[in-house]
Amino acid sequence: MSDLTRMTAAQLAGLIAGGETSAVEVARAHLDRIAAVDDRVHAFLHVDAEGALEAARAVDARRAAGEELGPLAGVPVGVKDVVTTRGVPTTAGSKILEGWRPPYDATIVERLRAAGTVMLGKTNMDEFAMGSSTEYSAYGPTNNPWDLGRIPGGSGGGSAAALAAYEAPLTIGTDTGGSIRQPGAVTGTVGAKPTYGGTSRYGLIAFSSSLDTPGPCARTVEDAALLHAVIAGHDPRDSTSIPAPVPPVVEAARLGATGDLTGVKLGLVTQFAGEGAEPGVMAAFRDAVDALTKLGAEIVEVSCPNFEYALPAYYLIAPSECSSNLARFDGVRFGLRVGDDGAKSLEEVMSITRDAGFGPEVKRRIMLGTYALSSGYYDAYYGQAQKVRTLITRDFTAAFEQVDALISPTTPFVAFPFGARTSDPYQMYLADLYTIPTNLYGGPAISVPCGLSEGLPVGLQVMAPTMADDRMYRVASALESAVGTLTPPAL
């Protein structure tokens, strides 16, 4: 058997269903790969070898009993550590949750288990999903398999690096401002943010509840679509879950793979025309636009005048919601407690615990959000940001009357060296310049590899209307058929 870790999820599922390999063999191959390379990559915070092999044995037993297996049965998957997994440590990259074992599974994890996927473990991330480099993980950064001295993106850098390092064929991410797509772009992998409400938030440790969206990460567009189809769909336990059928994402990915985009109209956002992006990123993006034209797509320019206020609006809305959501870490019900010497008050213990348990970026955002929500500033900051959000949504709505989807580079710069953007937090925020508008609008978007700049991967982003997730898969898949997937240097 050729190297199982190099195969796509679709190939692995086919081999397992056909009896050419077993789920246990596939799980072992990936666990061996993790053991061989993860001391250098550090994509995983926790590896659950026993749980993985048990799940794999169950799939093999079902197959032996003649049961029909689902499209991803036996395929290994890594899960971002912000998603609760029953009995398996879940830290959200924070010291305040060190050692916590959730008493329940997130809905998407329940669905992964029901589909027969094999969970390998939990992937590294910026603390509470706040960051663009994994440098804010309390457990140390993940290293980009393309260059171990560079960031893998964030917050879901572990999920993206695990794919690029062939430690897992599929991983789960969460995207609040770009945390699935930007890591996908800088590691040469595929990352999709579904429509907000299209995938359940139940069991996600909340950062910004009106923006948080779990989604699939993979090495191919078809694999991402297969994973999307498994985790998506209405969940009564999430009050913002959309009660509608899942868009036909797998069919769309397969249609796109034929390489025909005749009749598809794609928009270039005027406000994204080069400003702030590295020349090498823009060059790779322009080549990809040419490729899309050759596939038959019509390209037009579309103006979205309020997009330039998306980043400021996001950095008021997301911190405001986080300052409220993270109030639950009070040193009483779960996680860390520091300074409880019997003399200090509850409030003192709470403040000492939170200062000890949270890292610097989380503290900055909690304070920023507290400021934006405070009396006297609320209207000028949080209230105004919510109005800007309405205007950005109107820009999208107007754009989608003219085009089927919008395209842009995923992120303005390729993977940067560690430490390059940590001293000035706002420089880090700029990594999400092109991904944030979609989150404010709530629509789906995907990042797909489109080429290299200075030997490092560049991603192209496709943004589609809400609940038209299939459209972005079609376009991304067509581009993939033209430019191919990217293979990092051997580790």
Next chain:
Amino acid sequence: MAAISREEVAHLARLSRLAVTDEELDTFAGQLDVILQAVARVGEVTAGDIPPTSHSVPLTNVFRDDVVRPGLNREDALAGAPDAEDGRFRVPRILDEEV
């Protein structure tokens, strides 16, 4: 002019229940000032009569049927607590002894 003073940051830290050190205060005051000046750009947008958007899903008042479903048992609920006693969360002192 700075958008936010060191004293205001100290106040925010208290409101946020973060026992930050003096050193942290120095760092955060400068950083929050840069961030606030950048995000204040939302004020440039003329949006007087524009309705705010709190989330993107056009759903309100989502209810479920009022039927009993299994929930966490007490043991599971307390399993992750830093301190528990007699089947309850144990908390630090909440009443001031001098009162």
